[in-house]
Amino acid sequence: QQAGRAVACQRLEEALAICDDQALRAELVSQLARAHAALFRWIDAVRVLDQALVALRDAPDEIVARLESQLIAAGLQDARTAPRALEVMQRLLHRQLSGATATAVAAAQGMVAIMTGQPAHEAALPLETALARLGSSNDESNDDWDTQAALWWCLITAERFTAVETALQHAAERAERSGSSRGLVAVQSTLALLKYRLGDLPEADGAARIALRVMQEGDFTPGLAFAATILADVAVASGALEEAQALLDLLPQGNLPAGVGSVLIPAARGRLRLAQGRAREALAEFEACMALWHPEVWRLDMRDAGYLHARSGAAQALLALGDTDRARALAEAELADARRFGGPRALGVALRVAGLARGGEAGLGALEESVASLGNCPAALERAASLVEWGAALRRAGRRREARPVLAQGLDAAARSAARPLAARAREELKVAGGRPRRDFSIGLEALTPSELRIVRLAHAGHSNRAIAQRLYLAIKTVEGHLARAYGKLGIATRGELDKALAQEKSRVATR
DSSP states (O other), X not given: OOTTSHXXXXXXXXXXXXXXXXXXXXXXXXXXXXXHHHTTOHHHHHHHHHHHHHHTTTSOHHHHHHHHHHHHHHHTTXXXXXXXXXXXXXXXXXXXXXXXXXXXXXXHXXXXXXXXXXXXXXXXXXXXXXXXXXXXXXXXXXXOHHHHHHHHHHHHHTTOHHHHHHHHHHHHHHHHHHTOHHHHHHHHHHHHHHHHHHTOHHHHHHHHHHHHHXXXXXXXXXXXXXXXXXXXXXXXXXXOHHHHHHHHTTSOOSOOOOBTTTTHHHHHHHHHHHHTTOHHHHHHHHHHHHHHTOHHHHTSOOOOSSSOOHHHHHHHHHHHHTOHHHHHHHHHHHHHHHHHHOOHHHHHHHHHHHHHHHXXXXXXXXXXXXXXXXXXXXXXHHHHHHHHHHHHHHHHTTOHHHHHHHHHHHHHHHHHTTOHHHHHHHHHHHHHTTOOOSOOSSSSGGGSOHHHHHHHHHHHTTOOHHHHHHHHTOOHHHHHHHHHHHHHHHTOSSGGGHHHHHGGGGSOOOOO
């Protein structure tokens, strides 16, 4: 009844201390470990499970296997416990497993494949097996939000976007029915990551805000990075740099342990520093990120092939600092891993930065290939960025006529994603290349922030202010304020005029 609160762990510890029955003790240990994991306390979960496995070594095989599968799921989240988790996983892989145990082990296999940069199609196989098992109503893993969240995030990294989107629709219904705060965090933080990677900043913003709000109201502080970093990335992409800084200030500033969640913090700070023009600080953040994801730290052949993009981030910082050789080395290293990984999004990002680092005709070729790769996946914002970089490079090479249609496409794609700084840059590049964008973004749909656009869309769909507030976990006055500012930018006064205003979404940013 108190899941999602630290007191649940205390109560379970007390119950465990007075229990003598082996089967009941195993169940209490399982619940206690799950409670710790739900609060992002991976080390505590592994400690409890390891102690229990010693005490219950004579228990039936299925009980031991279930506890071991939980240890694997929690242990892989932190470098300090990952070697132990891998040891247990290798042992379980030779066993005939079923139910939640089989689901957890399959998810762990896929997670290790993602962490070590194995080809995306190979990593996705065990992940999709685990996802299929979760579709069974008889699998108790349906209530294990911790394992599900890890599974979904790995599938997103493997670029199985449609599969995750479908899974989240069903999971959201289950989380709502159960009233699980951890379920809500799992669903909304994953939805935020998914929408961000697809380039839908308004939807990413809304989902991340819900996840962050629920985390802050519960005992989920160790997991704040899973929501705050996405929200900060959305803020950076939409030009709200002060808001991004405030969000990252919620998170630990130094002495970070190496973990799947903690490593997101320096990566997000690095992207913010790049946007702020603070290249040397950005480089330091990306180097800290790479150090946390290092094979020696995890005792595993760690590769970043689509999760963090720390090397390409560092390469961008080095280019800004004038260190082309180091930038090229890092960009090419990420590109090599991205080619092996094979995900169109990861490859497109790596090719874009490699193109900038190479320069000249080789750079133009890489940028063109980046756009082509991103055309094979729905990552709209990344494709917009590659279009703008390719168009700008063509313009710098004196090929203005070729640059104009590329920049026009980039401008349109950036505006559709509500990425205002990128759209502004595309607009300026297009003007320099001799194009004539018909208007700027100080008014109209493109002037809306992601939060404003999401609320306007909901209002247009017929939701009342109160319903919008409840859906987005906001105060009614906050919704009213967003709508008032949005109406001003759109040049309208009532909801009845939203039809005309939102018609722009079908054909935004006319350019020629």
